[in-house]
Amino acid sequence: METFKETLRKIWYILYPFLFYYAVMLIIMTIAQWAFGGDATHYVFCQLIATVFTIPSMLPFYRQGQALAGIAKQPFGISRERICHALFAAGIMACFGISLNNLISMTKLTAISMGYQQANTDFYGSTIGMEILCLAVFTPILEELVFRGILFGRLKDMLSKPFAVGISALIFAAVHVNIVQFIYALILGVVLALLMDRAGNVYASMIGHMTANFIAVVRTETHWLDFSVRGDAVSWIFSLVVLGAGIVLMWRYLSDRKKQEDKEKE
Template sequence: MTSLILHLILPMFFYTGVSSILFLNLNIGALYAAALSSVICAPFLYFVYSRDQKLRSITPAIHLRLNGCFFYILLLGTALCVFGNEIVAMSGLDHISQAYEEAKNAIYMPTLPVQIAAAGFIIPLTEELIFRGLCFAALRDRLSFLPSAFLSAALFGIYHGNLPQGVYAFIIGLAVAWLYEVTQTLLAPVILHVMANLVSLIVTNTILGNLLSGSNNQGVMAIIAIVSFMVSLLCIIRIYRKNNLKEDMV
């Protein structure tokens, strides 16, 4: 039980603690602090994950086989990004959270290249090590798939610190937990997470943001949400079939 608690709590607090120290003492923006913290923490987190994988008799810790799913993972990340953002927009949660506005300012204040490097590539790698590599995997050692996925996705949502991002992160968290379960490699969740973040950054920084929000037209947003959800389902089916999963995950 102590080991499980350490896997669930310690990595998250370690990463956020280093981010906070950097933010408060180096007088840098929150996104810069989170990215620098990722660079500092990732080697240690990977060491712990690699050790855990050896105890599970899994080597290498992260294999590179995607079984022809690379394109579908990219498309799934794109579709889930659009779906999650449409759900948040239709619910109106993005207009009632001050913490969400502060988080948006922290992410989108730096230049686009910095956003892409930090939020698009560096931070997702560390978050996947924490929430899938350490958190979900430790839960999965003890529980069946569904409770492990829901608990790790819930922690991922809570970690974001506000309701709009929390809902979006929970949706993504369920998807990447399933993807990790199916592919048995952390590479797949990392790719999906990176793609979802990149799409979100590009959409927000371009005219696509207004197009996808449908100028706050609920009908248009509902159609976009349904289409993106159907695309997600098709990708999930293709990924499942390509990995030829034969065991019952539930």
Template sequence: MFKKIQKMKGQVLMIVMILHLILPLFTYTLATTFLYLAVPLEPLLATGVSALLNIPVLLWFYSYDQKNRGSSMTESLKPADSLISIWLLGAALCILGNSAVEVMGLTRISRTYQEAAKALYSPPFALQLLASGLIIPVAEELIFRGMIFASIRDKFSFVLSAVVSAGLFGLYHGNLPQGVYAFIIGLTAAWLYERTKALSAPIMLHISANILSLFITNTELSGLLFQREHAGVTAAVVVLSFVVTVICIIRIYWKNNLKEDIV
């Protein structure tokens, strides 16, 4: 009898975890699709409005999960320590991720990416900043780190939880160039959440990376950084970004280690 009860508990926990993996992403995608097809709104605006509508619901579910873990949502959403390092890390990862995608030539061979890029970067810059730069990262971090990563991490190792959540984050973007870039950001965001225990940390990382990416794409920086005729400039910026990434990771790691020692 005891074994049967334990087995049932295990099955219930597995179902709960699966729901955490599927439902938030499903409702977010469903709302975006409805706004795009039925209203209809432009793709970026539809995604931004969907994110805005889903954030309160996602916050409620995240708060509920945090209470079950014995943690406070308020504590998790408070401004993270090492804020400057997190912002710089997001910016550096933006450069490294985009450079990796360009070196592999993924943007040139992916028609799906070209269609997505047109939808993302054709609206007014102010809308891009508001939607892609601020609102969408909050919703995505609530889904992929606050619910998916955290729920897997409750039962499994950090490495498995980070890889699965980052992999789903990459697949969600629907094309290889953005998928590779999102996977890199997702792994780092999961590590930040693990180290700081604050969801605000990966949110800030995501916002930083997205805003810099928007500025690069909408200005002449794109031609300067990712064209073969400027290979020397690109190499210097990539090396600098790598150094900044390493320094920021070390600073965040040791600062949070010190905080744990004090506590």
């Protein structure tokens, strides 16, 4: 039977990279806001600085986890297999991102959640170029490195895959600290963990996360999908069809792996 001390060691092994990430982000963000200003106009710029400087500090944790799991460091480059994973990830996350944004927006949650409204003010108070660079490029890289590459990877080494997916998604959702983003991040956290598990590396989930965030930024700044959140029949049908497309794509993507595993057993 596993000792209490061994259990604590495992919990610490899983959590300390996340706590380190949070501390580094908080310190750099505080310094950046002190230097450049903490108002909505400068928030995304300060977030970008904190994100860029935090990424290198998380790479050793990711590589340590990969090494302990016996996964060799993969060379950087483009291959047909990686392109296939990237396209599936982008398509799946585009569908889930659009449909979930729509469905949640057509409820009363966005109106009653002060935290969500404040987050919108902070994240969409800059230029669209700065928002894309921060929210759709560097933030997905860092968050996928931390929540899927490190947290999910370590959980999967100790728990069954369903528990690892669920716990990593729950922690990912909890850091968003408002009910609207919690629900959105919880569902997408499950999808992103499955994307990483299917691809065998963190790059696919990074591409998927970038896609969802890019669409979120562009739709907020250009209003090009406003027709789909009016709450009428067309909005609901459109959103449910897009959600269905995401589910079908996800099923197809995951079933391809099962077929491959069945062939290897023969």
